[in-house]
Amino acid sequence: MILRNLFAVVMLSGVFSLLSAALFVAMDAVDVAFTEAAVGAGISTVLMLGTLALTSREEKPATHSRALPLLVVFVTGAALLYGTMDLPPFGAPDTPVQLHVAPQYIERTPTEIGVPNIVTAVLASYRGFDTLGETAVVFVAGIAVIFLLHQSSRRRRDDDDKGEEEV
Amino acid sequence: MDHHYILRVISKMLIPPIMLYAFYVQFHGDFGPGGGFQAGVIFAVAFILYALVYGVDKLRMVLSPLVARAGMAVGVLIYAGTGTYSLFMGKNFLDYSALAEPGHAQHGQHLGILLVEAGVGLTVASVMVVIFLAFASRAPQIKDTDW
Numbered sequence: 001m002i003l004r005n006l007f008a009v010v011m012l013s014g015v016f017s018l019l020s021a022a023l024f025v026a027m028d029a030v031d032v033a034f035t036e037a038a039v040g041a042g043i044s045t046v047l048m049l050g051t052l053a054l055t056s057r058e059e060k061p062a063t064h065s066r067a068l069p070l071l072v073v074f075v076t077g078a079a080l081l082y083g084t085m086d087l088p089p090f091g092a093p094d095t096p097v098q099l100h101v102a103p104q105y106i107e108r109t110p111t112e113i114g115v116p117n118i119v120t121a122v123l124a125s126y127r128g129f130d131t132l133g134e135t136a137v138v139f140v141a142g143i144a145v146i147f148l149l150h151q152s153s154r155r156r157r158d159d160d161d162k163g164e165e166e167v
Numbered sequence: 168m169d170h171h172y173i174l175r176v177i178s179k180m181l182i183p184p185i186m187l188y189a190f191y192v193q194f195h196g197d198f199g200p201g202g203g204f205q206a207g208v209i210f211a212v213a214f215i216l217y218a219l220v221y222g223v224d225k226l227r228m229v230l231s232p233l234v235a236r237a238g239m240a241v242g243v244l245i246y247a248g249t250g251t252y253s254l255f256m257g258k259n260f261l262d263y264s265a266l267a268e269p270g271h272a273q274h275g276q277h278l279g280i281l282l283v284e285a286g287v288g289l290t291v292a293s294v295m296v297v298i299f300l301a302f303a304s305r306a307p308q309i310k311d312t313d314w
Binding site: 034038043046051053054115120123124128129131135145149 | 283301
């Protein structure tokens with residue numbers, strides 16, 4: 001049951017992502033499913049494999065008891081399940097989220113924006129400022145990774161030369 | 168990966184359709200599921216697949232890391248620039264109706280959505296390639312048996 005091979009763990013999390021994408025399709029959230037399949041199952045898996053190549057491929061045995069983490073996981077899971085009891089049933093038309101601004105978007109998109117996909121109209125136009133922020137977040141993430149991991153090409157070439165000399 | 172002929176041939180055949188599909192997702196986002204985020208990721212996947220099969224150095228010859236890094240910033244610039252343009256035209260920030268003649272608000276919306284989605288796609292694709300390059304450039308060459 002306990003998997004120590006991290007390669008298998010990464011692959012299983014990719015499979016989990018793909019299955020969640022199928023779940024989102026079943027719940028009619030195709031845009032979300034698309035993102036989950038491309039980012040969660042695709043890019044994340046490749047980046048995790050890249051991380052494995054830099055670190056270790058086997059998990060170290062735990063040095064302390066696992067009772068406390070297990071308890072925390074169970075309590076959190078139980079709290080989340082308890083929280084779902086109060087949620088309205090799936091697809092109910094009278095939930096608060098359906099009664100707030102969503103009717104406005106659905107009513108006004110055909111005349112104001114004129115694109116068939118209302119998700120795109122909300123994402124790019126009605127909530128364009130949010131999406132600008134999201135794009136900036138992606139940009140900042142890229143810069144942060146460059147700062148943390150980038151090796152200048154000159155230094156890498158030096159390393160290569162050294163390696164060849166040693167051979 | 169020199170001896171994996173099947174992988175090399177199949178990925179060479181797959182990379183052009185992946186890029187084409189990315190453009191389809193990008194420009195069809197107004198009509199069906201998709202948009203800049205998904206298209207950017209799919210476009211980056213084409214480059215990452217190339218690097219996985221042919222090696223990171225070959226990818227660096229195809230796509231200079233400097234170009235990828237510039238793409239990150241240019242995408243955000245296109246997005247913010249669209250908003251700033253509408254600001255200068257006397258409308259609110261990111262009010263795309265400023266992009267067209269008065270009375271043709273829908274045309275402006277279409278153009279604005281196209282522009283900002285292009286900005287999102289460029290940034291996301293560049294960031295994904297840059298992050299992959301940052302990870303892969305540090306990794307030592309792995310033998311097939313190591314996995």
